[in-house]
Amino acid sequence: MAWGFADMDDITFLEPFERLLKDLSSPRQVRAIEAGEDGHALWSGIAESGFLDALMPEASGGAGLALRDVGLLVEALGRYLTPFPVAETMVARALLAQEGMAMPDGAILLAAMSGDVARNVPLALVARHALIDTGSAIVLQEIDRDALPRPSVHGGLAADIRLADPILTLPRPLQGLRAMQAVLDAAKMAGVAARLLEMTVAYANERVQFGKPIGKQQAIQQQLAIMAEKTVMMRMAARIGTGCAEWPSLAAAATAKSVTSAAAVDVAAIAHAVHGAIGISEEHDLQLYTRRLQEWRVANGSEGYWQRQLGDIRLAHDASSSAAFARAIPPTA
Amino acid sequence: MFDKFTLRALPDEDEAMRGPLRALIAARIANLPADRRARSWLGFDRDLSLALGRAGYLGLTLPRRYGGQEKSAYARFVVAEELLSVGAPVAAHWIADRQSAQLILHFGTEAQREAYLPGICRGEIYFCIGMSEPGSGSDLASVRTRAERSGDGWRLNGQKIWTTFAQHDDYMIALVRTSGGAADRQQGLSQFIIDLKAPGVTVRPIVDLTGDAHFAEVFFEDVALPAEALIGQEGAGWAQVTAELAFERSGPERIFSSIVLLDTWIAHVREVRAKDVAATALIGRLCAELATLRAMSLAVTAQLVEGESPVIEASLVKDLGTGFEQSIPALIADDLGSHPDETVSPELARTLAFVTQIAPSYSLRGGTREILRGIIARGLGLR
Numbered sequence A: 001m002a003w004g005f006a007d008m009d010d011i012t013f014l015e016p017f018e019r020l021l022k023d024l025s026s027p028r029q030v031r032a033i034e035a036g037e038d039g040h041a042l043w044s045g046i047a048e049s050g051f052l053d054a055l056m057p058e059a060s061g062g063a064g065l066a067l068r069d070v071g072l073l074v075e076a077l078g079r080y081l082t083p084f085p086v087a088e089t090m091v092a093r094a095l096l097a098q099e100g101m102a103m104p105d106g107a108i109l110l111a112a113m114s115g116d117v118a119r120n121v122p123l124a125l126v127a128r129h130a131l132i133d134t135g136s137a138i139v140l141q142e143i144d145r146d147a148l149p150r151p152s153v154h155g156g157l158a159a160d161i162r163l164a165d166p167i168l169t170l171p172r173p174l175q176g177l178r179a180m181q182a183v184l185d186a187a188k189m190a191g192v193a194a195r196l197l198e199m200t201v202a203y204a205n206e207r208v209q210f211g212k213p214i215g216k217q218q219a220i221q222q223q224l225a226i227m228a229e230k231t232v233m234m235r236m237a238a239r240i241g242t243g244c245a246e247w248p249s250l251a252a253a254a255t256a257k258s259v260t261s262a263a264a265v266d267v268a269a270i271a272h273a274v275h276g277a278i279g280i281s282e283e284h285d286l287q288l289y290t291r292r293l294q295e296w297r298v299a300n301g302s303e304g305y306w307q308r309q310l311g312d313i314r315l316a317h318d319a320s321s322s323a324a325f326a327r328a329i330p331p332t333a
Numbered sequence B: 001m002f003d004k005f006t007l008r009a010l011p012d013e014d015e016a017m018r019g020p021l022r023a024l025i026a027a028r029i030a031n032l033p034a035d036r037r038a039r040s041w042l043g044f045d046r047d048l049s050l051a052l053g054r055a056g057y058l059g060l061t062l063p064r065r066y067g068g069q070e071k072s073a074y075a076r077f078v079v080a081e082e083l084l085s086v087g088a089p090v091a092a093h094w095i096a097d098r099q100s101a102q103l104i105l106h107f108g109t110e111a112q113r114e115a116y117l118p119g120i121c122r123g124e125i126y127f128c129i130g131m132s133e134p135g136s137g138s139d140l141a142s143v144r145t146r147a148e149r150s151g152d153g154w155r156l157n158g159q160k161i162w163t164t165f166a167q168h169d170d171y172m173i174a175l176v177r178t179s180g181g182a183a184d185r186q187q188g189l190s191q192f193i194i195d196l197k198a199p200g201v202t203v204r205p206i207v208d209l210t211g212d213a214h215f216a217e218v219f220f221e222d223v224a225l226p227a228e229a230l231i232g233q234e235g236a237g238w239a240q241v242t243a244e245l246a247f248e249r250s251g252p253e254r255i256f257s258s259i260v261l262l263d264t265w266i267a268h269v270r271e272v273r274a275k276d277v278a279a280t281a282l283i284g285r286l287c288a289e290l291a292t293l294r295a296m297s298l299a300v301t302a303q304l305v306e307g308e309s310p311v312i313e314a315s316l317v318k319d320l321g322t323g324f325e326q327s328i329p330a331l332i333a334d335d336l337g338s339h340p341d342e343t344v345s346p347e348l349a350r351t352l353a354f355v356t357q358i359a360p361s362y363s364l365r366g367g368t369r370e371i372l373r374g375i376i377a378r379g380l381g382l383r
């Protein structure tokens, strides 16, 4: 079944998308895929829904949506821990369709590399193809799952991707794949953080010590207030990235990724602190969320990388006022 | 629960104000060095306030019949942003324009509106905030200054403290007890408009750690207040002061306090070591945070425009914003300190020194960090 996006606003199609993820991307199903199951039900559910073609031009059979229309979907992919590069595949299919290329089956990763390896690419183990930005062109290559190294983190699905024989070559979008991927990571991290905040507040209201819920302790309340602040900041930063109509500007991507990456560390730390020992167990779902924050924080450039990018842009900018500079970063409607 | 934080854009008509406003401000601050501009809403300049009033940049959201512009909170956002981002000395009119006028408009009688609002819009009459007392800081409901009925009016006794620019202002809007005692807490409090020139009022400026004197202590000894000094309902002071604090906390002023320092330092980096990686990353970090906080502040303004009272959202932005403002001098001090042999202009050195000293106040004035986080925790359903 495919939804007709064209006459829906982003909120209307968010709901069926979230329902789909709720049904097929539950923590239990996510764990199974992380343990090596192929996740056929989830992937085919997503593929059949038509969402993978959301960004493809209508002329090629897509929904012709812009990045800013799907930002909330990407946040939902984070929130539901979806262990497939769904947003990446949406972008890749749109790029391929624009050039009139044949569409490969399965999940497609995005990766950027200046040498011949992209380090620790999230979800590499579940993707069939990778669209790689070499700095001068975009190439599509197959991923040989069996040849990939084992992930360095327990439960992880990331791996180094090496440049291989290209299936085809595309022109490079102006800002490159890294800016786009950084924005997608930022939105997914914002989605994870929002879910973590809910879980952590609920736990604080539930867990009793000293005869009352720990959430009644002022020290815990202050920590959760900080967590809420950082979570909202991540969401706002992510939307500065996903709010772009087409390809994110470098400055918007740098803002989105540097702010979300930096805040992700604090959000993960507070979530763990409030959960106590139970959150350190494999069995508790907390680790599924915090592991992703840690992974995506460094993927495609951590805060340090993107802060340097934005600093370079600021120094090259002739305006003497940081207020005017900052004002021009978010996309305008 | 924080659904209101979405990307917003300013209406074109409000954006269009920037050009002419910028020209007006530039002419007024041309001779102010960065360390003076760093004082921003602690800088008192009557002439600037009068000029802004004449040009129609004050009382932007007030009805025309009181001299206002009948524009939205977006217009005030633009004007505040232009003034604060260059460190214009806005203190004279700032509090009257930001919160006293709103209070008078919402809770005042027609006579009170006519008496005060036109002067506020012209940039002629200035207000201060009489909340804190020596024994009442965060615990504002414990105020002990007291007004008792006397004839048709009231007799006021007590003391306020930390009152920003009471020494230059015309009026104070004070929260005082009108019935009951400390145990009654939020009950029995009322607000009054107090003429600071009235007999029995003594204002003593307090010198701050930088050597400036912006705040003051204010003593009331048998001050005779006319009946019309009461603003709003007798006994409704707590609800009114809560509404006033929402105006105080929700503006864009909570992100720009260190911006003059930031720009002065960026100019320095550009000149002496534009290729420095650590400094470049720091510039990027601060600009990314600024862009994000500004987008958040704009989302709070959108709530004001839509007639909501964004108490929790404003607390969240204020706490993050003041944290950002406070991080700037600490980070810049480390950057400059990491290059001990570099020449630093006296202007940058003075600006950094001033902001470093005053920055702790950013998360005190308008409600402390811990109090704001308590409000957020309540919003999260924890209290």
Ligand SMILES: Cc1cc2nc3c(=O)[nH]c(=O)nc-3n(C[C@H](O)[C@H](O)[C@H](O)COP(=O)(O)OP(=O)(O)OC[C@H]3O[C@@H](n4cnc5c(N)ncnc54)[C@H](O)[C@@H]3O)c2cc1C
Pocket (backbone or CB within 6 Å): B128, B129, B130, B131, B132, B133, B136, B137, B138, B139, B161, B162, B163, B164, B165, B215, B361, B364, B365, B366, B367, B368, B369, B370, B371
């Ligand atoms: C530059 C400046 C300008 C000011 N201008 C004005 C003005 O114009 N008008 C005016 O009325 N006031 C003004 N103030 C005063 C300001 O509102 C108070 O400083 C503020 O409300 C805190 O009160 P306090 O300083 O007495 O600190 P306290 O309330 O004594 O707090 C001291 C510390 O204890 C913490 N604390 C207190 N209660 C709690 C609690 N329940 N839980 C956890 N922690 C708590 C506080 O967060 C803080 O860290 C100004 C202050 C400054 C610094």
